[in-house]
Amino acid sequence: MPTPQIDHTLIHQGLIMSKQYHIYGIGNALVDTEITVSDADLAAMKVDKGVMTLVDEARQRELISYLDNHLVASHKASGGSAANTIIAASYFGCNNVYSSKVANDENGHFYISDIKAAGVTYPAHITPPNGTTGKCLVMITPDAERTMNTFLGVSETISTDELDLGAIAQSHFAYIEGYLVTSPSGRAAAITLREHAKANNTRTALSLSDPAMVQFFRDGLVEMIGDGVDILFCNSDEALGFTQTDTLEAATEALKKFTKNFVITRGSQGALLFDGEDLIEIAGHKITAVDTNGAGDMFAGAFLYALSQGKDYKTAGDFASLAAAKVVSQFGPRLKAEQHAELKKQFFI
Numbered sequence: 263m264p265t266p267q268i269d270h271t272l273i274h275q276g277l278i279m280s281k282q283y284h285i286y287g288i289g290n291a292l293v294d295t296e297i298t299v300s301d302a303d304l305a306a307m308k309v310d311k312g313v314m315t316l317v318d319e320a321r322q323r324e325l326i327s328y329l330d331n332h333l334v335a336s337h338k339a340s341g342g343s344a345a346n347t348i349i350a351a352s353y354f355g356c357n358n359v360y361s362s363k364v365a366n367d368e369n370g371h372f373y374i375s376d377i378k379a380a381g382v383t384y385p386a387h388i389t390p391p392n393g394t395t396g397k398c399l400v401m402i403t404p405d406a407e408r409t410m411n412t413f414l415g416v417s418e419t420i421s422t423d424e425l426d427l428g429a430i431a432q433s434h435f436a437y438i439e440g441y442l443v444t445s446p447s448g449r450a451a452a453i454t455l456r457e458h459a460k461a462n463n464t465r466t467a468l469s470l471s472d473p474a475m476v477q478f479f480r481d482g483l484v485e486m487i488g489d490g491v492d493i494l495f496c497n498s499d500e501a502l503g504f505t506q507t508d509t510l511e512a513a514t515e516a517l518k519k520f521t522k523n524f525v526i527t528r529g530s531q532g533a534l535l536f537d538g539e540d541l542i543e544i545a546g547h548k549i550t551a552v553d554t555n556g557a558g559d560m561f562a563g564a565f566l567y568a569l570s571q572g573k574d575y576k577t578a579g580d581f582a583s584l585a586a587a588k589v590v591s592q593f594g595p596r597l598k599a600e601q602h603a604e605l606k607k608q609f610f611i
Contacts, residue, residue, distance in 0.1 A: 281431075281432045281433060281434055281464075282357070282429075282432040282433070283357050283358060283359050283383070283429060283432055283433040283434070284351065284356035284357050284358055284433065284434050284435065284566075284567075284570045285348060285351055285356055285358045285359075285433060285434070285435045285436075285437055285566055285570070286358070286359045286360075286361075286426075286429055286430050286433035286435070286436045286437070286455075286459075286464070287344045287345070287347065287348040287358065287359070287360045287361070287436075287437040287438075287439070288344060288360070288361045288362070288420075288424070288425070288436075288437070288438055288439065288442065288451060288452065288455055289342045289343055289344025289345055289360075289362060289438075289439030289441065289442065290342045290343070290344075290362065290396055290412075290414060290417040290420065290439065290441050290442065290448075291340070291342050291345065291362035291363055291364045291370075291373055291395065291396055291417050291420075292340075292341045292342040292345075292395075292396040292397060292398040292412060292414075292417065293339075293340065293341060293369045293372070293373060293395060293396070293397050293398070294339065294341035294397075294398045294399075294400050294595070295326070295397065295398070295399055295400065296400045296402065296553075296555065296593060296594060297329050297399060297400065297401050297402065298401075298402050298403075299329065299401045299402065299403060299409075300403065300404065301403055301404075303328075303329070303401075304401065304403070304409060306328075307325055307328055309325070309401065309409060309411060310409070310474075311403070311407065311409050312407050312408070312409055312473070313409065313410070313472055313473055313474040314410040314411075314412055314441070314471075314472045314474055314475075315410070315411050315412070315474065316411075316412055316413075316414065316444060317411045317412065317413055318413060319394065319413050319415075321411070321413075322397060322399060322411060322413045325399055325411055326399065329399070329401075339376060339594070339596060340372070340373045340376040340377050340380075341398055341595065342362065342396075342398075342417075342439070342441075343439050343440075343441055343469065343471055343558075343559050344360070344362075344437060344438070344439035344469070344559075345360060345362065345377065346556050346559035346560065346563070346595045346596055347437060347469075347559045347560075347562045347563040347566070348360045348382055348437065348563065349377070349380040349382060349563070349596060350559065350560050350562075350563030350564060350567075350585070350596065350597070350602070351563040351564070351566050351567045351570075352380050352381045352382050353380060353381070353597070353599050353602035354563070354564060354567040354602050354605075354606060355567060355571075355606070356566070356567050356570055357381075357383075358381075358382050358383065359382065359383045359384075359385065359426065359429045359433065360377055360382050360383070360384060361384075361385055361388070361420075361424045361425055361426060362377075362417065362420065362424065363388070363390075363391075363416050363417050363419065363420040363421075363424050364390050364395045364396075364416065364417070365390055365391060365392065365393040365394050365395045365415060365416045366390040366391060366392055366393075367390075367393070367394060367395055369394075369395035369397070370390045370395040370416075371390075373395060374390075380599075383429070385424070385425075385426040385429065387426065388423075388424050390416075391416060393415060393416040394413075394415040394416065395415050395416065395417070396412065396413060396414045396415035396416070396417035396418075397412070397413050397415065398410055398411070398412045398413075399411045399412075400555050400595075402552075402553050402555065402593070406551040406552055406553055406554050406590065407554060408553065408554050408555035410555075414444075414445070417445075418444075418445050418448070419445070419447055420442070420445065420447060420448045420451055421447035421448070421450065421451050422447075422450060422451045422454050424451065425451060425454060425455060425458075427458055430455060430458050430459055430462065430464060431458070431459075431462035431464065433459075433464050434464065434465060434570060435464065435465050435466070435467055435566055435569075435570070436455055436456065436459035436464050436465070436466050436467065437467045437468075437469075437562070437566065438452045438455060438456065438466070438467070438468040438469070438486065438491075439452075439469055439471060440468060440469050440470045440471030440472070440475050440483060440486070441471045441472065441475060442486070443475055443479040443482040443483050443486060444475070444479060444482075449482055449485065449486055452468075452486045453485065453486055453488065456468075456486070456487075456488060456491065457488070465492040465493070466491040466492050466493070467491060467492060467493040467494070467495065467562070467566065468486065468487060468491045468493075468494055468495070468521075469494075469495040469496065469558065469559075469562060470483065470494070470495070470496040470497075470500040470501075470504055471500075472500070473497075473499045473500055473503055475500075476499075476500050476503035476504045477503055480503070480504060483504065484520075487520050487521070490520055490521055490522065491520070491521050491522075492521065492522050492523060493521065493522070493523045493524065493525065494517060494520060494521035494523075494524040494525070495524070495525045495527075495558065495561070495562045495565075496524070496525070496526055496527070497526065497527045497528070497529070497558060498510060498526060498527075498528050498529075501513040501514075501517065501526045504517075505517060510526070510534070513526075514526070514534065514536065514541060517536070518536070522538055523535075523536055523537055523538050523575070524536045525561070525562070525565060525579070525582075527557070527558050527561050527586070528546070529546070529554070529557075530546045530547075530548075530551070531546050532544040532545045532546035532583055533546075533561070533579055533582070533583060535575050535576075535579050537574070537575035537576075542575055542576050542579060544576075544579035544580060544582075544583050545580075545583065546583060546587070547583060547584060547587035549587045549588075549590065549591045550591065551590040551591065552590070552591060552592060552593060553590060553592065553593045553594065553595075554590050555594070555595045556589050556590075556594070556595020556596060557586045557589060557590045558586070559595060560582075560585050560586045560588075560589040560595070560596075560597070561582040561583070561585065561586040562582070563582075563585075564578075564581050564582040564584075564585035564586070564605075565578045565579065565581070565582035566578075567581075568581045568582065580609075581605075581609050581610075584605060584608070584609060585597075585605055588601065588605060
């Protein structure tokens with residue numbers, strides 16, 4: 263694979279809003295149920311800790327039955343990794359579009375309504391089919407680690423039919439969720455999005471999403487990345503697994519074969535960025551983590567928002583680190599609208 267060419271003028275200059283949208287995203291549409299559990303619970307249910315596991319609907323019902331008395335009192339919200347990122351960036355101030363696939367059921371209607379309530383445009387041509395909207399059980403252990411068991415429902419059949427090619431061309435960034443790699447039609451949609459974005463001077467960003475995606479679907483992720491993306495988001499485990507290296511130093515060199523720039527999140531240790539020229543260390547924040555679900559999604563959303571406002575990578579990384587620390591200090595993968603405004607005021611004003 264040829265090393266992608268770096269356009270340093272694009273990296274260091276702020277965006278001029280010559281296009282209609284800031285970010286176009288695509289990902290699985292899931293309605294989340296968040297549950298607090300113990301490590302013993304996970305062992306009893308034979309659930310692998312710290313990763314996302316795909317399950318069928320019968321298995322998910324079995325898990326829900328076991329966990330019936332563990333439910334966290336929280337409001338229902340549209341979920342999915344890319345959705346969390348797109349919604350966060352929207353609440354910060356971006357004008358975004360999000361493509362996904364839900365069913366013509368109660369959860370599907372709620373999902374679209376919730377996306378729109380966050381100020382995100384949902385392509386008008388997408389018609390929900392009969393079936394079941396995807397659902398995700400997010401299990402949080404006392405160490406704040408999140409473990410997910412996901413029934414994709416109709417989201418498994420997301421395809422190029424859900425893409426809005428005009429909106430992609432009219433966006434500054436296209437953001438692709440790595441979880442799409444598990445679906446042949448989803449993987450094809452991601453590749454089409456990347457190719458169309460590149461042809462229309464829309465910068466591409468992709469998240470590796472989960473260590474399990476890297477472990478079991480690496481070849482598919484490489485296919486989705488193709489001749490390279492502009493920004494790759496991952497955590498340390500994903501970076502090491504994807505590059506098949508043993509040290510973060512080796513991983514940072516290997517990632518340059520796949521992307522012009524990258525973000526490696528490191529939990530409480532902050533993040534490591536590459537802006538096309540330099541490696542930049544971003545400090546973490548000393549907080550008491552209660553739920554790490556959505557930390558990477560929030561980091562990506564805040565980071566892309568800051569870039570859309572003309573900030574450099576260091577500033578964008580510092581802001582994203584602060585936003586991610588805020589989201590892990592409470593339950594749920596998303597912040598309230600007013601919390602986004604508070605973070606902006608705290609950081610930029």
